[in-house]
Amino acid sequence: MAVSRSLLAPLRALCRALLDRWLDYRHVDAPRPALDATCPTLYVLPHPAFSDRLALESMTRREGLPGAQGNVALGETRLPACIALPRLSRGLTKVRGRRSPHLDTLLASLADNPEQNVQLVPVSVFWGRAPGKDFGFWKLLAADSWQWSGRLRRLLSMIVNGKHVQMHIGAPLQLRSLVERRPLPIAQRQTARVLRVHFRRVRVRVLGPDLSHRNTLIRGVVESPQVRQAIADAATARNTSLERETRRALRYGREIASNTSFPVLRFLYQLLRRLWNRLYGGVTVNGLDDVKALAGDHELIYVPCHRSHIDYLLLSYALSREGLMPPHIAAGRNLDMPVIGALLRRGGAFFLRRSFRDNRLYAAVFNEYVHRLISRGHPLEYFIEGGRSRTGRMLAPRPGMLAMTLRSFARDPRREVAFIPIYIGYEKVLESGSYLKELRGGQKKKESPVDLLRIVHRLRQPHGHVTVNIGAPLMLSGFLDHQVPDWRDNRRQMRPAWLNQAVPALGATLAQRINAAAAITPVSLVALGLLANSHHAIETDLLERHMRLLVDLRRHLPGNERITLPDGEPRAWIAHTAQLGFIERRPQALGELVLATPEQATLLTWYRNNVLHLFIDMALVAFAYRHNARFNTEELLTLLGPIWPVLAHEFHLSAESFAPRLERALAALAAQGLLIETAHAWERPAGHLASSEHLRLLGRLVQPTLERGYLLLAVLLRAGSGTLTREALEEQSRQLAERLTLLSGLNAPEFFDKRLFSGLLDTLEAQGWLWQEDNTLCYDASLEHAQRRGQALFDPSLRHRLTQLVYRQTP
Template sequence: MPLKSGAVGRVDLDWLYCFLAFHQGYRMAVLHTLLTPLRGLCRALLGRWLEYRHVEAQATPLDPTRPTIYVLPHPALSDTLALELMTHREGLPRARGHIDLGGARLPACVALPRLSRGLTQVRGRRSLALDSLLEQLAEHPEQDIQLVPVSVFWGRAPGKDFGFWKLLAADSWQWTGRLRRLLSMAVNGKHVQVHLGAPLQLRSLIETRPLPVAQRKMARVLRVHFRRVRARVLGPDLSHRNTLIRGVVDSPQVRQAIREAATARGTREERETRRALRYGREIASNTSYPVLRFLYQLLRRLWNRLYDGVSVNGLDDVKALAGDHELVYVPCHRSHIDYLLLSYVLFREGLMPPHIAAGRNLDMPLIGPLLRRGGAFFLRRSFRDNRLYAAVFNEYVHRLISRGHPLEYFIEGGRSRTGRMLTPRPGMLAMTLRSFARDPRREVAFVPVYVGYEKVLESGSYLKELRGGRKKKESPFDLLRVVRRLRQPYGHVTVNIGEPLRLSGFLDHHVPAWREHRREARPDWLTQAVTTLGATLAQRINAAAAITPISLTALSLLATSHHAMEADLLKHHMRLLTRLRQHLAGGERITLPTGDPEAWIAHAAHLGFIERHPQALGELVLATPEQATLLTWYRNNVLHLFIDMALVAFAYRHNARFDLAQLRALLGPTWPVLAHEFHLPAEDFDARLHRALDALTSEGLLVQSAQDWERPAGHLESSEHLRLLGRLVQPTLERGYLLLAVLLREGSGTLTRDALEEHSRQLAERLTLLSGLNAPEFFDKRLFSGLLDTLEAQGWLWREGDKLCYDAVLEQAQERGRALFDPSLRHRLTQLVHRQEA
């Protein structure tokens, strides 16, 4: 029977398909036969060369007894071989060969196929191996398997050496070709980072969904995981700078600002648009992966020259958030080294360095372009009167946050010249809050960071400024000065991560209705929320402080009249301070120095902070006037950690015995002032008082009876320790006494705030000169300003017009506070005020 032409065509096609399939299978068999020895040779060579860092998910560790299949984000022989070698060396389920599942042989390692890129969209292809795996599990309900996602990064592990080829061959967001991958294996084989994700249990996936849905769900979960890991390690994919700037200028918010600026200035919108583009180029960073790697290598060598080491604590909390949170790092600002050090630490630990808000004063020749390519974006110190600049900057920050770029800025604004945590400024915090309220889909997490130096690089300039010198403007020649200091010892650096703060939870707690008004340009709740947020972050930074041998030396020596102590007494007091700190709750993130007091004193002498004088009756340790002035900076770094115990100790300076009610009445009104100055929670004074009393009693500094606490006899060493501890809070209490004495003498409604601040500052300066003290930070005007802020916030003061007013309650509180001071000290302060008025 003759066949129809269509049938003949189908038969011919069937034969053609069979022939092609046979030919393809024959080719694959031949290729497999030829490539298997070559693959073994590559594995053997790579095994001799490969060094890796294994990063495993913390939440769900790998179960080595369960059938395991590893999944790579894309096909790459180098990644497969690296994974095979790692699993073999560490005794994990093998990634080489096949596993048996219900009679079927499945590959132990598979890769997601590359995305197919069309003209208008990117589509994910199906993985036949993973689809067949799910089908096999569906047919065998008694079987289960764990799917382990694996990400391999070449040239991204810490410790790699500097070199052009390493910069060229290291991983980035772009998929690499075969030649560059071969180069990467040769150059970066000793610097590989392997991330094992949390195992995915496939049985639970197919039991709750039809098979086709489970296949799509599995592929989507894997691709999201790989993208999050890649974003955590490499940062978000960097947009072209010019495109980003053009998008900022074309946004509705900036276009509105352009129209308003054109109307106000009487210019055309085209001219204001060019001005906005100029602002965008002035602000925007130009992050470059090769420059980041270059800076890492440069900084690694710099830290090895400058410091004995860099310790990092608490970074696991950051790694847990990095995948699906927008991270905003908020370090304390003590040195220009802060932002370089934090970026170095994050890069070393496998996290993407943040985009850093830097002052425009750093956008100088040589330094500015390098910082800009390292992730810095620049802002003017003030742009309140330039609404167009403010609109461009706000939109730029919003785009960074919405795209998932980590940020870093200093809530204090400038560097602290006194070593204290400065009052947070609202600018960048307000921008972050507005950006999150505008698009709250991606959670924002603030990461407080405390950086503790044993010797800060700017010691010389800070010393001059503490003595009244003017702040020196930065210049490129500062690099030469740094080079000259490379031979000097600078001790150890500690980077402590504070408790992260999730912004949505913070707003839900403090501003429950924020979502209802989040689309407003400047909602009513913003100002108070920014103030509370800044105070909370400052407290969390302080709660992660690092106590160093230098800060312990400063706390002890500066508590003496002439900055000199017997060496044995100094050792006992330094050890006592560490034990007292351990007694207090809330110190989980605080770090203490290792070693013993003898080593601490020797280290302080080595860094040039003290002098040791042998003497027939025992060694003496002292600080010269210059050293004492510099030590105030390091004392102020950690003074807040002891201020509650110091306040209790100071109460016993003039009084031998107190019961709990007397201490609460005497010290309670003072605590909010101290809490504001030292950025501590003001609402838990009773709990702090009990903990301080328990700590002092346990160390023998107070003796507890049935009803009260008594100081020890004056001839005992514990009495001397109590006196030294109380001296820590004395400068703050003296400042408060001076300010209130001036205000009460002049009367309610007679002084403006500025006049009271300046007059109190002058009296404090005069007191230091008459007392022979070399402590310029004692009369820092900002401390008096903070004191007045607290008194106004607590309702002790209020303004009528521009005058400060008070009532009899303040007079009564000041009268009760007089009991803290012994008669001689009270007489000296009172006489100083009266003579100045006369």
């Protein structure tokens, strides 16, 4: 034994030297903790592991932190500078924690010496969890997971994954305050409990909750009281046996449930890393610190905007890169294709049908499955818009998944649910070709595995940069307390009555928070300037000045905390947009021009619509000056105030009153010289000045929306109250809008998108301008008065053209 002890110290020194050369780590919870230099520091590991201790010693030496090697003197007591909590002991029925002798000795020493204090720094070490390295069988075998690992696997992990170690350093814990407030035995138990809770939260955040076996989970779903009742109801309604309906429920469960596999997740990460490096010039993620602060003790529901099939892959990659567990993703059943569906299912996707309103058993199974994911702490991701946006706008939120989440939380509100709104900004989406066809009237094509082969040739084409912006998180309990204060009174009902109020409000709030985190890209800026000219051509120098103006307008407005602006100069933005194939640059004797073909202009509307909501209030003010030279604030408020709720609903903007928005817009426009403030009014600049041209271009951004509203109201008022059904009005308005684009020589299919007219009618009904009686739309004299007052916005020629179009085409 003496010989072995004499060899132990040199052996450890050799291991330290070898590991110090081999080890490569990174911090995930940056910045590094603020340590008290006057207070002794002890590091705590979640379990005894020689490899973790060596990694910690190496890290502290490189970072210049207090050493984790050797002992720390506390009066007459000496303790190791790095201690570990004992491993949990597994009993027959539960897992028990054991006492830590080092921790008990430390707290006893502090109790006996009131002048002493110690700071404990919890450190979690993950081998093989850090992304960005090569994929391989041995790396997967040796990577960290929830299973306890033996010495052989630890040794393999040090050899294989020593170059990608992830270090999570927690905030220091001051022990003096614990000892002073509690008796020693209680302080000993509470300190160990606080540390174990911290380590578990970090592990959940990095690896996700421990996954149950898929078949066990499905069986538990089917055996739940809610599903058993649905099985009984289905057997009665269909006149079949309980056994047959149970088999049907199990079949639904297998159709829905994911089959998450950590090796597949790591494989997909490495595959996606190579894909993004080849496809995009970079992926930037902003605002993840808010997510990291919530992960571990909150149920996270990621709700990104839906612009591309790449969205869920991109978000999972970004979260994994930052050390967070990729979420379980609600995917449409259309993606459950051969090979692709199986891979997505093992990557965390669970599948749902587009509609299951008439299948109560399927609905019960799906609801119970979602509830079990939420109650067990699995992060979720779903798209509140339902499908991808073909116009580039934020679509109206769909109630399905939001209602399921609210019902699940009402059943078990002990674990707080945090919604994470996410805006994903592309400079060029992979689906550009299919979106162009659909914008020009083509039918949506059904997905198939062959589509993957068709996009391979696009991997060599430039697709620009991708920006992922995290919006302001929303705490569900606080939201419900504000919206429906009595929600806890009847929360145990299968479908509480307050859902009808809470679900639309929740969807609207999340859509607003997504839009409030938009990324303005060079392509969207070029689209905003170029498409403001009806012939889709503009002088390069004018476009450069207008793009800079748009950025300056947005930069100096409040509420920009989560909005991102492009770096660089406008000339570089134009060159970048041309490189991506969206515009043409044509030299000319009097100066270079920027032009777009009809196909390019149609596609650019998608990118313009991504950020149009950020300028719509200023555009509305600018439009009022098209044929009016001056207004005072009261006149503008009277003229534009009734229009604002319609625009706010269409563009998913906050529901604040228009008066403060008007004040901010006027101040911003005046600061840029687009309006002139006098003693009693706001005036537009002289027509020959460049600022007048910029004001005109800005006002053109809102013109299509106002024209659609004018057409719809003109059709309704000409027909009379109680004459048209909602569907008939939508279709007649759409047809007139399509005719207007053809007569004007415009190539703007999104102008006559039927969903925009439907959203406009939703807003008018919500505001009380319209109501339905006997399935027809009714109104009173106030709508006619508002429409006549709104005519002042349009110049006489435009008003005459719209009016004549309506009167010629409607009976």
